Amino acid sequence: xxxxxxxxxxxxxxxxxxxxxxxxxxxxxxxxxxxxxxxxxxxxxxxxxxxxxxxxxxxx
Amino acid sequence: xxxxxxxxxxxxxxxxxxxxxxxxxxxxxxxxxxxxxxxxxxxxxxxxxxxxxxxxxxxxxxxxxxxxxxxxxxxxxxxxxxxxxxxxxxxxxxxxxxxxxxxxxxxxxxxxxxxxxxxxxxxxxxxxxxxxxxxxxxxxxxxxxxxxxxxxxxxxxxxxxxxxxxxxxxxxxxxxxxxxxxxxxxxxxxxxxxxxxxxxxxxxxxxxxxxxxxxxxxxxxxxxxxxxxxxxxxxxxxxxxxxxxxxxxxxxxxxxxxxxxxxxxxxxxxxxxxxxxxxxxxxxxxxxxxxxxxxxxxxxxxxxxxxxxxxxxxxxxxxxxxxxxxxxxxxxxxxxxxxxxxxxxxxxxxxxxxxxxxxxxxxxxxxxxxxxxxxxxxxxxxxxxxxxxxxxxxxxxxxxxxxxxxxxxxxxxxxxxxxxxxxxxxxxxxxxxxxxxxxxxxxxxxxxxxxxxxxxxxxxxxxxxxxxxxxxxxxxxxxxxxxxxxxxx
Numbered sequence: 001x002x003x004x005x006x007x008x009x010x011x012x013x014x015x016x017x018x019x020x021x022x023x024x025x026x027x028x029x030x031x032x033x034x035x036x037x038x039x040x041x042x043x044x045x046x047x048x049x050x051x052x053x054x055x056x057x058x059x060x
Numbered sequence: 061x062x063x064x065x066x067x068x069x070x071x072x073x074x075x076x077x078x079x080x081x082x083x084x085x086x087x088x089x090x091x092x093x094x095x096x097x098x099x100x101x102x103x104x105x106x107x108x109x110x111x112x113x114x115x116x117x118x119x120x121x122x123x124x125x126x127x128x129x130x131x132x133x134x135x136x137x138x139x140x141x142x143x144x145x146x147x148x149x150x151x152x153x154x155x156x157x158x159x160x161x162x163x164x165x166x167x168x169x170x171x172x173x174x175x176x177x178x179x180x181x182x183x184x185x186x187x188x189x190x191x192x193x194x195x196x197x198x199x200x201x202x203x204x205x206x207x208x209x210x211x212x213x214x215x216x217x218x219x220x221x222x223x224x225x226x227x228x229x230x231x232x233x234x235x236x237x238x239x240x241x242x243x244x245x246x247x248x249x250x251x252x253x254x255x256x257x258x259x260x261x262x263x264x265x266x267x268x269x270x271x272x273x274x275x276x277x278x279x280x281x282x283x284x285x286x287x288x289x290x291x292x293x294x295x296x297x298x299x300x301x302x303x304x305x306x307x308x309x310x311x312x313x314x315x316x317x318x319x320x321x322x323x324x325x326x327x328x329x330x331x332x333x334x335x336x337x338x339x340x341x342x343x344x345x346x347x348x349x350x351x352x353x354x355x356x357x358x359x360x361x362x363x364x365x366x367x368x369x370x371x372x373x374x375x376x377x378x379x380x381x382x383x384x385x386x387x388x389x390x391x392x393x394x395x396x397x398x399x400x401x402x403x404x405x406x407x408x409x410x411x412x413x414x415x416x417x418x419x420x421x422x423x424x425x426x427x428x429x430x431x432x433x434x435x436x437x438x439x440x441x442x443x444x445x446x447x448x449x450x451x452x453x454x455x456x457x458x459x460x461x462x463x464x465x466x467x468x469x470x471x472x473x474x475x476x477x478x479x480x481x482x483x484x485x486x487x488x489x490x491x492x493x494x495x496x497x498x499x500x501x502x503x504x505x506x507x508x509x510x511x512x513x514x515x516x517x518x519x520x521x522x523x524x525x526x527x528x529x530x531x532x533x534x535x536x537x538x539x540x541x542x543x544x545x546x547x548x549x
């Protein structure tokens with residue numbers, strides 16, 4: 001079940017032109033679109049770590 | 061006319077690059093004694109997880125990242141963002157894809173991509189077709205590394221060495237590196253490279269905006285005030301549709317490279333893929349700093365058009381800092397071309413060697429010897445395409461991806477419906493997809509020129525995705541047309 005959470009960052013990155021194609025609000029000085037994509041890149045690691053830890057504990 | 065000052069600066073920069081090259085040679089020759097790609101992959105099981113992580117990242121940071129990424133940020137703006145996004149989506153997808161491929165590959169005891177196809181489709185000739193497709197994709201990948209090598213040597217020499225000669229010198233260094241070192245010690249060289257790349261890219265990515273604009277925020281303030289549309293996707297051309305379809309194409313092709321696909325079978329368990337999938341997106345964040353360098357170069361070195369945009373990183377470094385920094389950046393760039401370049405060159409030579417020896421029954425030692433003999437020929441073929449020129453580094457990689465992605469539908473079929481696999485259908489699908497890529501490239505047409513009255517939401521789709529759709533349609537037709545199913549392999 002948790003495995004499907006991996007789709008969230010994938011959709012967020014792929015859908016960036018529809019969700020975040022703008023400059024404001026600026027994040028750390030960066031245009032919003034660039035901040036959105038890089039933020040979700042970092043979230044990919046977090047989500048994968050969460051899913052993996054859940055699956056590992058379920059296996060045990 | 062070269063001045064004595066320029067000659068002195070070029071000597072310092074080139075001296076630092078030569079020193080780095082020597083260190084890379086020494087690290088490789090002192091490495092472990094694997095003599096083939098498979099031996100190297102299997103030997104890599106003995107490395108710790110940190111070195112494995114470095115090794116995987118070593119394959120990812122190529123001249124595409126270093127020069128191409130900054131060049132596209134400089135010339136294109138928002139469309140370059142696909143570069144930071146595609147690998148993360150691929151790692152997330154690998155969470156499902158790689159364990160499935162690994163389980164099948166291990167149960168069939170295959171170690172290469174052509175072996176996998178030959179076994180899955182019960183067809184040795186399909187294995188040979190896949191080997192040829194893999195080679196066709198690896199050549200443009202090698203071309204972009206050689207192009208990058210030429211740019212690095214030429215720019216670091218402050219123009220003393222002409223670009224054409226610089227490409228020759230870079231290629232000679234690559235051939236010597238491959239023949240002398242093979243793939244020995246690649247992990248240590250990759251670790252050395254990554255530390256150097258991390259330091260230079262993060263250092264420059266922070267220092268350049270501060271030196272030229274007073275900070276990252278002020279840099280964007282200046283650029284947005286001048287050209288706000290540069291930082292969002294345009295309505296047409298390299299639009300949002302192009303971005304999403306390009307990411308999808310590169311994600312489907314990400315693990316289809318012959319050397320990447322083959323390395324999947326070397327893992328001890330599928331836990332390794334999950335661990336790497338978690339860590340690797342973090343590595344992509346360095347691309348933000350690559351973009352900052354490209355953006356900082358916009359006002360500092362204006363006017364770089366077409367393929368010259370790939371020079372942005374080196375030109376802005378040369379303008380802003382002295383020859384010592386230039387030499388350090390050149391050295392890091394040199395390694396981003398040499399380490400992945402050697403892997404691609406070895407991989408291509410090995411595939412060609414197998415194609416030749418599969419019908420003659422040569423032993424493994426003879427196979428390695430033939431692969432080593434193939435190295436200069438493969439490099440010469442790549443050089444031919446380098447000198448034809450005219451493409452940016454990113455365009456070359458997208459072309460290579462459009463080719464290698466054509467293997468994906470046939471792989472997916474082996475995972476989802478193994479009892480319906482049909483070698484003729486798989487080959488026909490690949491050939492149809494490659495036909496679309498070849499036609500659109502050679503005739504220089506896009507969907508927009510073929511269908512001028514259709515909305516740009518459709519016509520901006522990356523041509524590689526269109527080729528993939530044609531491939532899937534042909535594969536489906538053949539698969540459905542063949543009566544009934546057969547036992548799963």
